[in-house]
Amino acid sequence: MTGERVTAPTLEPASASRGSIAAFIFKKALISALVALVLFSLMIGIRTEAGPTGQLIYWTRFPELAGMVAAVFAGSIAVELLRLWWGPVGTVMVVPPKVQSALALARRAIAPLLLIFTFLVPVIFYQQRYILDLGILVLTYVMLGWGLNVVVGLAGLLDLGYVAFYAVGAYSYALLATNFGLSFWICLPLAGILAALWGVMLGFPVLRLRGDYLAIVTLAFGEIIRLVIINWQSLTGGPNGVSGIPRPTLFGIPLTPADDGLAAKLGIEFSPTHRIVFLFYLILALALLTNWVTIRLRRLPIGRAWEALREDEVACRALGINITTTKLTAFATGAMFGGFAGAFFATRQGFISPESFTFQESALVLAIVVLGGMGSQLGVALAALAMIGGFELFRGLDQYRMLVFGVAMVLLMIWRPRGLIGHRAPTVYLEHSQAISSDLVKEGHG
Amino acid sequence: MRVNCILSVDHLSMRFGGIVAVNDLSFTAERRKITALIGPNGAGKTTVFNCITGFYKPSGGTMRLTHDDGRAIQLERLNDFRISKQAKVARTFQNIRLFPGMTALENLMVAQHNALMRASGLTFLGLIGAPSWRTAEKRAIDLATLWLKRIGLLDRADDAAGNLPYGDQRRLEIARAMCTEPALLCLDEPAAGLNARESAGLSELLLSIRDDHGASILLIEHDMSVVMEISDHVVVMDYGVKIAEGSPREVRDDPRVIAAYLGADEEEAIAVMESGT
Numbered sequence: 001m002t003g004e005r006v007t008a009p010t011l012e013p014a015s016a017s018r019g020s021i022a023a024f025i026f027k028k029a030l031i032s033a034l035v036a037l038v039l040f041s042l043m044i045g046i047r048t049e050a051g052p053t054g055q056l057i058y059w060t061r062f063p064e065l066a067g068m069v070a071a072v073f074a075g076s077i078a079v080e081l082l083r084l085w086w087g088p089v090g091t092v093m094v095v096p097p098k099v100q101s102a103l104a105l106a107r108r109a110i111a112p113l114l115l116i117f118t119f120l121v122p123v124i125f126y127q128q129r130y131i132l133d134l135g136i137l138v139l140t141y142v143m144l145g146w147g148l149n150v151v152v153g154l155a156g157l158l159d160l161g162y163v164a165f166y167a168v169g170a171y172s173y174a175l176l177a178t179n180f181g182l183s184f185w186i187c188l189p190l191a192g193i194l195a196a197l198w199g200v201m202l203g204f205p206v207l208r209l210r211g212d213y214l215a216i217v218t219l220a221f222g223e224i225i226r227l228v229i230i231n232w233q234s235l236t237g238g239p240n241g242v243s244g245i246p247r248p249t250l251f252g253i254p255l256t257p258a259d260d261g262l263a264a265k266l267g268i269e270f271s272p273t274h275r276i277v278f279l280f281y282l283i284l285a286l287a288l289l290t291n292w293v294t295i296r297l298r299r300l301p302i303g304r305a306w307e308a309l310r311e312d313e314v315a316c317r318a319l320g321i322n323i324t325t326t327k328l329t330a331f332a333t334g335a336m337f338g339g340f341a342g343a344f345f346a347t348r349q350g351f352i353s354p355e356s357f358t359f360q361e362s363a364l365v366l367a368i369v370v371l372g373g374m375g376s377q378l379g380v381a382l383a384a385l386a387m388i389g390g391f392e393l394f395r396g397l398d399q400y401r402m403l404v405f406g407v408a409m410v411l412l413m414i415w416r417p418r419g420l421i422g423h424r425a426p427t428v429y430l431e432h433s434q435a436i437s438s439d440l441v442k443e444g445h446g
Numbered sequence: 447m448r449v450n451c452i453l454s455v456d457h458l459s460m461r462f463g464g465i466v467a468v469n470d471l472s473f474t475a476e477r478r479k480i481t482a483l484i485g486p487n488g489a490g491k492t493t494v495f496n497c498i499t500g501f502y503k504p505s506g507g508t509m510r511l512t513h514d515d516g517r518a519i520q521l522e523r524l525n526d527f528r529i530s531k532q533a534k535v536a537r538t539f540q541n542i543r544l545f546p547g548m549t550a551l552e553n554l555m556v557a558q559h560n561a562l563m564r565a566s567g568l569t570f571l572g573l574i575g576a577p578s579w580r581t582a583e584k585r586a587i588d589l590a591t592l593w594l595k596r597i598g599l600l601d602r603a604d605d606a607a608g609n610l611p612y613g614d615q616r617r618l619e620i621a622r623a624m625c626t627e628p629a630l631l632c633l634d635e636p637a638a639g640l641n642a643r644e645s646a647g648l649s650e651l652l653l654s655i656r657d658d659h660g661a662s663i664l665l666i667e668h669d670m671s672v673v674m675e676i677s678d679h680v681v682v683m684d685y686g687v688k689i690a691e692g693s694p695r696e697v698r699d700d701p702r703v704i705a706a707y708l709g710a711d712e713e714e715a716i717a718v719m720e721s722g723t
């Protein structure tokens with residue numbers, strides 16, 4: 001809280017209002033507890049199960065229910081107290097300048113440090129295959145997040161069917177490689193182009209739609225692609241998927257124990273980890289390409305037009321910007337990166353099936369973009385790390401994993417409603433680049 | 447039709463269901479002159495602007511824009527963004543429509559979108575950082591800087607547009623429209639919400655846009671001191687029809703105009719009458 005400016009004028013009624021604040025918090029906690037009681041009385045209070053002969057067995061668990069309601073009551077008070085201490089949303093915390101400059105330095109250092117660390121991961125964790133696999137998974141989602149960020153974060157178009165492009169990329173590579181024997185390096189651009197084409201095809205009919213309508217149509221598009229894949233058995237193998245997808249080669253040199261493999265050529269002993277490390281650097285390179293292109297695009301007229309579109313579509317039209325092509329390019333660019341990621345996914349797994357491309361994936365990638373702070377590249381990377389890595393971190397908690405994860409998300413959204421990195425960096429400046437507060441930046445509506 | 451008129455509106459009508467917002471309106475705007483469009487609230491002025499700039503498709507009538515080189519464009523045949531891109535008509539809005547989350551400089555860069563798109567080779571030259579793109583970008587920044595200087599906002603170039611004071615936002619919106627290098631600039635109540643000193647500055651800015659940049663201006667304005675001071679020609683509307691037109695002096699003394707304003711708003715009528723005396 002801004003110490004003096006806010007509290008000084010309210011010095012007198014402070015004691016009077018303290019009582020009412022306490023009453024307010026108590027009332028709020030009581031309501032929360034009541035809601036919890038109603039919700040949980042059936043979910044926790046009564047446990048039902050089918051008996052051995054099919055009859056219904058049930059028993060009550062009132063102590064657990066009481067514990068839960070008490071926890072909600074206490075939690076509500078804690079959250080309100082935290083809010084009180086934090087000050088109303090939107091006030092600026094007065095931080096000493098020294099701490100502020102230190103924080104700014106830390107913020108600037110975090111991206112390069114993260115990058116260096118990522119490059120060193122295969123070296124540090126060479127023996128731990130689990131960590132390497134997790135790293136590849138996180139990087140895949142970082143790339144997907146960065147790709148979707150173009151559509152949602154920059155252009156402000158809510159896309160709930162992003163996984164469709166991921167699927168198109170994956171199946172493009174899988175089918176081209178298994179049917180025509182094309183190599184990964186030829187298929188990669190093809191997969192991107194095909195996904196971009198699908199992006200444009202989706203874009204055309206939905207351009208007139210805005211907000212909720214756009215979200216619903218993109219959601220449907222994602223499902224349609226999945227259903228087509230399931231039902232077009234002759235091409236895609238239907239629910240059985242495509243197997244025997246060729247593994248990537250290092251520019252033609254396979255990473256196998258064979259005589260013409262990389263290990264034999266270098267004269268070192270073969271290890272399956274070689275391929276994992278190769279895949280790690282491959283997805284890292286693809287993700288960094290995505291990042292580089294996005295950062296470049298933001299500083300080009302097309303990228304500025306995307307952001308302007310998110311800010312005010314009517315003003316864009318008055319300035320002679322073609323809304324249709326601008327939206328289409330955003331869709332196509334995002335889709336292309338999704339296609340690249342899909343091709344990588346196919347070559348990494350060696351087997352793909354429609355099950356990998358459900359709505360849950362779209363939701364996860366969208367959550368990463370929103371959590372990261374829409375439009376922020378670093379925020380998306382951090383969010384992917386937190387979501388995918390964090391989820392693995394809670395593995396030890398077994399059944400409570402989802403619960404802890406959900407609580408963490410809710411807390412984060414209370415603390416940072418506009419995402420981890422909530423401010424926008426200008427794309428061009430005369431004197432100095434000032435971060436723009438998230439209150440001013442629009443989220444887009446179409 | 448005279449050669450020196452940039453815009454001629456003929457028998458323009460715009461109906462919304464039962465409401466006739468503009469009814470058989472005809473007027474012309476001369477090249478390198480300031481033409482004011484005035485009238486009481488709800489007279490249909492903004493609707494005329496929306497027809498000219500392609501936001502509404504008129505129910506009837508034609509609007510012809512003639513460029514310096516004699517090229518004529520029928521505005522009612524173009525749609526939204528093409529009017530700005532091809533016919534070179536720029537506009538501002540009654541409720542300011544800046545890009546609030548972008549800096550003042552970025553706002554002016556977005557306005558140069560079409561020129562920059564061409565220079566960046568539809569993005570591909572820009573992506574590889576070709577020298578031709580770099581010089582084009584530098585020139586665009588120079589143009590933006592020039593306009594920031596003209597409106598006195600150079601020191602706030604890197605501030606978010608949404609953070610600027612109201613008067614500065616109004617001027618920034620005009621500068622943004624000018625960065626599209628228009629032949630005709632349409633301003634919808636640019637002096638609304640400005641104090642006397644700011645209005646005076648605005649008048650000066652508009653005169654210099656007319657004289658130094660050779661742009662023609664179509665101006666909707668309620669602030670009669672601004673209208674009387676800078677306009678070359680005034681068109682008065684009421685209930686969607688033109689009730690008078692002429693020089694500021696002629697219009698001010700026209701009994702029909704005074705009656706229209708008296709019927710609508712006494713204060714404004716007094717403002718019309720007093721502004722000259």
Ligand SMILES: Nc1ncnc2c1ncn2[C@@H]1O[C@H](COP(=O)(O)OP(=O)(O)OP(=O)(O)O)[C@@H](O)[C@H]1O
Pocket residue numbers: 462465466467485486487488489490491492493494540
């Ligand atoms: N999109 C629309 N749909 C229906 N009616 C409209 C629409 N736009 C304008 N109108 C009506 O047309 C009439 C003229 O409105 P307009 O906004 O053009 O007036 P104006 O002269 O700009 O007034 P003001 O000085 O208050 O800005 C009003 O009665 C308004 O209600």
Ligand SMILES: [Mg+2]
Pocket residue numbers: 491492493540
């Ligand atoms: Mg109006």
